[in-house]
Amino acid sequence: MSKTCTKCQQTKEDDAFNKDSRSIDGLAWWCKDCSRAQSKKYRSEHLEERRAVERARRTDTDRERARNYYHEHRKEYKAYITAHPEVHRRSALKTFYKLTMEEYDKMLIEQDGKCAICETPQEELKKPLVVDHDHNTGAVRGLLCPNCNHGLGRFKDSLDTVRKAVLYLEQGEVRNIIAATAAAEKAKEVVPVEVKQEQPIKEVKDDKPKYTAID
Numbered sequence: 001m002s003k004t005c006t007k008c009q010q011t012k013e014d015d016a017f018n019k020d021s022r023s024i025d026g027l028a029w030w031c032k033d034c035s036r037a038q039s040k041k042y043r044s045e046h047l048e049e050r051r052a053v054e055r056a057r058r059t060d061t062d063r064e065r066a067r068n069y070y071h072e073h074r075k076e077y078k079a080y081i082t083a084h085p086e087v088h089r090r091s092a093l094k095t096f097y098k099l100t101m102e103e104y105d106k107m108l109i110e111q112d113g114k115c116a117i118c119e120t121p122q123e124e125l126k127k128p129l130v131v132d133h134d135h136n137t138g139a140v141r142g143l144l145c146p147n148c149n150h151g152l153g154r155f156k157d158s159l160d161t162v163r164k165a166v167l168y169l170e171q172g173e174v175r176n177i178i179a180a181t182a183a184a185e186k187a188k189e190v191v192p193v194e195v196k197q198e199q200p201i202k203e204v205k206d207d208k209p210k211y212t213a214i215d
Helices: 032-045 047-057 060-072 074-083 085-097 101-110 146-154 159-188
Strands: 002-004 011-013 017-019 027-031 130-133 140-144
Touching (some): 032 047, 085 101
Antiparallel strands (some): 002 011
16 A cells, blocks of 8 residues: 655655554555654754743752752762763763764864864863853854863853953053063163273372481
């Protein structure tokens, strides 16, 4: 048996359709491919709405239960992380940034294994480069070393503040150059030395009588 999908207008076998008791033949009007594509599109377009609904469903009791569970099993959790760092890292990337380890490694290769800002090599860092993302949209921007990542966080991702910081550093550099130039010019100046004239030596006359020794 076959059926035509009302979405893509393609004729497919019955196993290409989900079951639906509301239709005469017991099959859905759309094929599985079209249904999956539509569901994915809807989820992406209504992501924030779905998150808001999910947050609203969480009660204080649920949060308290989650906190209590973590505190009761904290030692086991930390022991598991220590024993399986790659599993934990893979899970964290997927949970917080929607990234796979393969996508992370691809970004690292595209950045030549360096921080996207200061270009510090991964080999010189104790921990892997961290994922930097836009806090408003959640979009991943690149991989940064901890110092650069914290720096952007301190500036609150404000371009205006970063520009002011750059201007401040440039003005300081200009002041240093001016001060160094002035010091060099001052060192070149010859300070005249006053030469004192020597006083003439006065001849001291000896008016005392001279005596001759008698044998």
